[in-house]
Amino acid sequence: MKCYLIILLLLIAMDTSAQLTPYELSGKKETATYYEAIKHYELLDKTYEQAKLLTYGNTDFGKPLHLLVLSKDKIFDPIAIRKSNKRILLINNGIHPGEPEGIDASMMLARDLLKDNLLPKDVVICIIPVYNIDGSFNRTGTSRANQNGPVAYGFRGNSKNYDLNRDFIKTDSKNSHSFQEIFNIWQPEIFVDTHTSNGADYQYVMTLIPTHKDKLNPILSGYMTKTMLPSLYTEMKKVGYEMIPYVNSVEETPDEGITGFLESARYSTGYTTLHNTIGFMPETHMLKDYDKRVDATYKLLQIYIDIVVRDAKVIGENKQRADEETTNQVEFPIEWTLNKNVADDLEFKGYAAKQKPSEVSGLDRLYYDRNEPYTKTIKYWNTYQPSVTITKPIAYIIPKAWDKIIDLLKLNNVKVQQLQKDTQIDVESYYISDYKTVSAPFEGHYLHSSVKVSPVKQALQFYEGDYVVYTNQPVNRYIIETLEPQGMDSFFNWNFFDAILGMKEHFSAYVFEDTAAELLKKNPELKKKLEAQKAKDSGFSKNAEAQLDFIYKNSDYYEKTHSRYPIARLLNDTKLILK
Known part of the structure; x- marks a missing residue:
């Protein structure tokens, strides 16, 4: 009996160990490799009926893009899921593999939701384990010179050296094509793309870029700004990670204020906006300890799930109304500029920015003094017209x-x-x-x-x-x-x-001289236009080649295309x- 209990305990321990991620097994200092991530999700697929690991298309690296689908009802057909009036949340990780918090956080989150039987009934969760598979294989500990861990990580560029978060419209990469296939098959109402920030030093572990409110359909924008964003900020503060909008500084430091990030359609959340999907780019701070960055990402993803569960009905209704409105919409803004006359006051927790002599050049250099934290009000320009x-x-x-x-x-x-x-x-x-x-x-x-x-x-x-x-x-x-x-x-x-x-065609001047003279004789209006241009532009009046070109481009000889x-x-x- 005693021997049986020992074997049972060993089996339980082995099973528990098998579910731990490489990040956890490393003492929270290392991020999973691509193969480790896929193996983890394959094991979840094999172990739990509510998980299914799918593949779509291909990537420039020659491997398919994976998608883990978590469905409490064990329904994995997106059409059937939408017909049953469930919401779909899509989480994308590793678009920049040197920013891997989402890779590790999502692996743990998926395991915990399945293991603890916490999958929501009305929300299906889809996770792309690693989007930039190519870059994840280009693994070093030095490519992000300003980042504090993990020990090693992937590279921003893919195997064609594209930044995939600039490729959602031009689609030069197979990765982008496969992502768009996933996105348009599953049609999520909410999209989250996990990142790590660069830039100034401040007290926050997590910052956030939401789909810009002024670009988003007004129905969706109203819900996002009045309901979803306040909930995200409130709940993150409750779990110990007070959050701030992405710190896009007006000057070298945030002290002079920050601006909202206007993501055009080349970016993931700009692309999702075109489909009336509310998108978010959480950006952990590069200088914070890696374990805190992963933990903040894990907690934020859990809060997203909780909010989508809470608001599942209204999120679905808003998306339907937004799609109907877009179908009938007549006027479409296609370019925006920042309104510098409209700013909000934002409480900001930063560190004192100071100057000291550089040990490299001997000249003054910027540094942030973490011994002098501050809380003060700064300007936040976030209105685009x-x-x-x-x-x-x-x-x-x-x-x-x-x-x-x-x-x-x-x-x-x-x-x-x-x-x-x-x-x-x-x-x-x-x-x-x-x-x-x-x-x-x-x-x-x-x-x-x-x-x-x-x-x-x-x-x-x-x-x-x-x-x-x-x-x-x-x-x-x-x-x-x-x-x-x-x-x-x-x-x-x-x-x-x-x-x-x-x-594609032009003329030889010595031949076209005679043709041009004949055109002017036969077409008094053309001659009148030529003389008006000569009177208006003295340089033109002294340039024989320009005058021939003018006649050519105002004649039937000029190619209409x-x-x-x-x-x-x-x-x-x-x-x-x-x-």
């Missing part, structure tokens, strides 16, 4: 040649149809009249901005198989913010259409024969 607003067309017409655009639209649950036959259609076209481009590549692209367009109404020929996208869909935000060139993270700004910006944005806007409710 639309600077560009678009009136949606009835539909967009996309030539079938632009297949990557179509693939991304389909991936994002956009309904597309095709013309059944060649058709001439009255549309509004944009000509790109001006834009700025960065001088060095950003995430593999020479990114455009400050786009100016000249709209022109014209009859254009479209062909069988060209695509028509009507703007009567819940995903209108995605459609309009990607297809309108002036959008902050439009496909145009990410260089999808750069080929249209270059002329130069700088014409290839996606047309259908403004009239024209009956089209579609398949």
